[in-house]
Amino acid sequence: MKVENTKAQMRKGILEYCVLSILSKKECYPSEIIEQLKAVELIVVEGTLYPLLTRLKNSDLLDYRWEESNAGPPRKYYELTKAGVSFLTELKTTWGLLSKAVNQLENKSL
Amino acid sequence: MKKTTTINLAGMVYHIEEDAFQVLNQYIADIKRVFSNQEGVEEMVADIQFRIAELFQERLNKNKEVVTYSDVQEVMAIMGSPNQFDEDFEGNEEEQTYQETSYEEIPKRLYRDTDEGMLGGVSAGMANYFNIDPVIIRVLWIVLVLAGGSGVLIYIIAWIAIPEAKTTAQKLQMKGQSANIDNIRAFADSVKNEAKTGFKRASKSVKNTFKKKDNPISNVAKAIGRVIGFGLFLGGILGLVFLVLFFLADFNFFFINNEFIDGDVNSLIGLFFTTTVLASWLIFAVSIIPLIFLIIAGGMLLFNQKPKSRALILTLLILWFVAIVGLSFIGIRTGLDFKETYKSQEKTYVEGNYPELQVNIFEDEMMITNAMDYDFDRYLSISENEVKLGYARIEILPASDSLFYYSVEKRSNGGTLKSAKENSEEINFDIEQVGNVLNVSAKYGFPKKSKIRGQKVDVKIYVPVGRRIILNGNLEDYPIRLQTKARFNDDLLEQSSIWESSNLGMEYKGFLE
Numbered sequence: 001m002k003v004e005n006t007k008a009q010m011r012k013g014i015l016e017y018c019v020l021s022i023l024s025k026k027e028c029y030p031s032e033i034i035e036q037l038k039a040v041e042l043i044v045v046e047g048t049l050y051p052l053l054t055r056l057k058n059s060d061l062l063d064y065r066w067e068e069s070n071a072g073p074p075r076k077y078y079e080l081t082k083a084g085v086s087f088l089t090e091l092k093t094t095w096g097l098l099s100k101a102v103n104q105l106e107n108k109s110l
Numbered sequence: 111m112k113k114t115t116t117i118n119l120a121g122m123v124y125h126i127e128e129d130a131f132q133v134l135n136q137y138i139a140d141i142k143r144v145f146s147n148q149e150g151v152e153e154m155v156a157d158i159q160f161r162i163a164e165l166f167q168e169r170l171n172k173n174k175e176v177v178t179y180s181d182v183q184e185v186m187a188i189m190g191s192p193n194q195f196d197e198d199f200e201g202n203e204e205e206q207t208y209q210e211t212s213y214e215e216i217p218k219r220l221y222r223d224t225d226e227g228m229l230g231g232v233s234a235g236m237a238n239y240f241n242i243d244p245v246i247i248r249v250l251w252i253v254l255v256l257a258g259g260s261g262v263l264i265y266i267i268a269w270i271a272i273p274e275a276k277t278t279a280q281k282l283q284m285k286g287q288s289a290n291i292d293n294i295r296a297f298a299d300s301v302k303n304e305a306k307t308g309f310k311r312a313s314k315s316v317k318n319t320f321k322k323k324d325n326p327i328s329n330v331a332k333a334i335g336r337v338i339g340f341g342l343f344l345g346g347i348l349g350l351v352f353l354v355l356f357f358l359a360d361f362n363f364f365f366i367n368n369e370f371i372d373g374d375v376n377s378l379i380g381l382f383f384t385t386t387v388l389a390s391w392l393i394f395a396v397s398i399i400p401l402i403f404l405i406i407a408g409g410m411l412l413f414n415q416k417p418k419s420r421a422l423i424l425t426l427l428i429l430w431f432v433a434i435v436g437l438s439f440i441g442i443r444t445g446l447d448f449k450e451t452y453k454s455q456e457k458t459y460v461e462g463n464y465p466e467l468q469v470n471i472f473e474d475e476m477m478i479t480n481a482m483d484y485d486f487d488r489y490l491s492i493s494e495n496e497v498k499l500g501y502a503r504i505e506i507l508p509a510s511d512s513l514f515y516y517s518v519e520k521r522s523n524g525g526t527l528k529s530a531k532e533n534s535e536e537i538n539f540d541i542e543q544v545g546n547v548l549n550v551s552a553k554y555g556f557p558k559k560s561k562i563r564g565q566k567v568d569v570k571i572y573v574p575v576g577r578r579i580i581l582n583g584n585l586e587d588y589p590i591r592l593q594t595k596a597r598f599n600d601d602l603l604e605q606s607s608i609w610e611s612s613n614l615g616m617e618y619k620g621f622l623e
Contacts, residue, residue: 030161045190046161051145054154072167073120073160 027079120163144192221275245335339411346404395433452530460514466578509572573611
């Protein structure tokens with residue numbers, strides 16, 4: 001069993017949550033999302049984000065709009081839909097429970 | 111210096127180096143392939159292209175207008191390989207199986223490998239397919255070509271039928287490598303490195319990138335290939351020299367199938383074909399082109415080198431086929447000239463009433479006294495205006511007439527009965543009576559312009575019953591026969607011989623003292 005695989009599995013689970021969380025603060029275009037995810041070392045390669053965004057959008061959790069850019073190609077700004085917001089709320093609760101569970105288990109002296 | 115191409119990426123125009131473009135194009139195709147079963151893949155790929163465009167934009171400025179190969183590599187490293195995108199978050203069963211298959215060795219496809227190929231890349235492609243050394247296949251081709259020439263046609267069909275491996279993906283598939291992004295990168299890297307060093311052919315290193323270890327069989331094959339190559343090369347050169355000598359030099363005799371022929375090639379060709387010059391050139395082309403190919407093929411095997419110009423080879427090949435078609439055409443036309451046959455017969459009585467007749471046979475105004483070891487079947491000699499073709503056949507038979515007589519039958523073919531008749535009338539043949547001696551010339555001839563059209567001369571000498579005929583000289587091997595009661599035995603012609611005519615046939619009376 002490779003540690004890389006397990007790490008990837010763990011990241012995978014929270015990546016959707018993090019993306020939705022970022023977008024809940026303000027609408028972003030992919031590069032901004034990438035920037036933030038990279039800053040906290042949640043993604044290794046940028047490509048990872050795109051299938052995720054597509055899936056979230058296909059599930060109607062995200063919507064987007066186009067905006068012109070001064071330098072370079074136009075940008076696609078993503079934002080949460082109503083369904084996305086409630087989805088995120090649910091995830092937030094779950095994450096809270098999970099992180100609490102993990103903390104408790106780690107700190108508990110046997 | 112590198113060639114660039116222009117692309118439209120996310121609505122922006124970018125100048126990009128060609129090899130970089132190849133890799134990028136493949137990268138995007140690869141993403142599409144990996145996510146092909148996901149809904150909205152086009153849109154996702156479009157998004158990724160936007161990002162790539164952005165990353166390019168960061169790398170371009172006033173002083174750098176072109177997206178380079180290393181830019182593309184950097185960008186691809188940032189984006190990650192499509193399989194990596196997958197791995198990070200796709201967990202369901204279906205995706206897992208997909209991943210597994212994408213890493214498996216994909217089935218090979220037969221492509222022409224023009225990077226490695228000598229001519230059309232057929233052999234190199236087949237070698238890739240069967241995973242053997244191309245030399246082995248090339249040797250097989252040459253064997254096929256030499257054994258009846260069927261190889262040429264099969265090669266051309268293969269050349270047309272087998273597609274060329276053009277894209278990187280096809281080149282990888284040809285070698286049984288999955289067209290995943292890592293292989294493509296390795297492929298592109300090796301091409302690029304060679305382009306940098308510039309010495310060797312890029313494909314060499316490409317080959318090495320994916321090649322399995324050199325095995326001893328391949329080395330043996332290479333050695334055999336070299337030996338055969340040397341043989342072909344040498345044979346081709348020798349053949350070429352002889353051929354050119356035959357056509358250009360004025361060789362006045364040579365041997366064809368053990369038959370002694372007097373005359374150079376050009377006049378020989380002129381004897382058959384009405385369009386002599388054309389026929390000469392066609393025959394020259396038909397015979398010299400395979401020799402050139404032999405030399406090229408030998409050189410290719412010997413030096414393991416590509417020919418410099420494929421266009422030259424193609425041109426030669428086309429010329430060769432045209433020459434063969436042309437030759438067949440005039441060959442058929444010439445063949446039609448043999449369609450009709452005409453025989454003319456002329457009967458002459460010997461003047462005077464002699465008890466015995468002597469026969470002398472002359473060749474080139476010399477009487478044949480000893481005809482041992484001559485091949486009298488088809489002797490051909492060509493002079494300024496006349497062709498002498500073969501020897502008149504002589505038959506001696508008894509006759510119920512009271513006078514000696516002889517008949518000369520001249521036979522010829524022609525396209526029409528009229529021309530056959532004209533041809534037969536043009537045959538020159540001398541037979542002359544001097545006292546009781548009949549002087550017969552051995553050879554018959556005809557003017558050059560009437561061409562060889564199956565001309566033949568048969569002489570029949572009729573001997574009245576009870577009279578004798580004396581055949582002078584050793585005529586054992588001359589095409590002469592006597593109608594005898596028993597089977598004719600030509601040993602009886604070893605010396606001048608005496609024969610007497612009877613109702614049952616000619617009877618041998620002994621040698622002349």
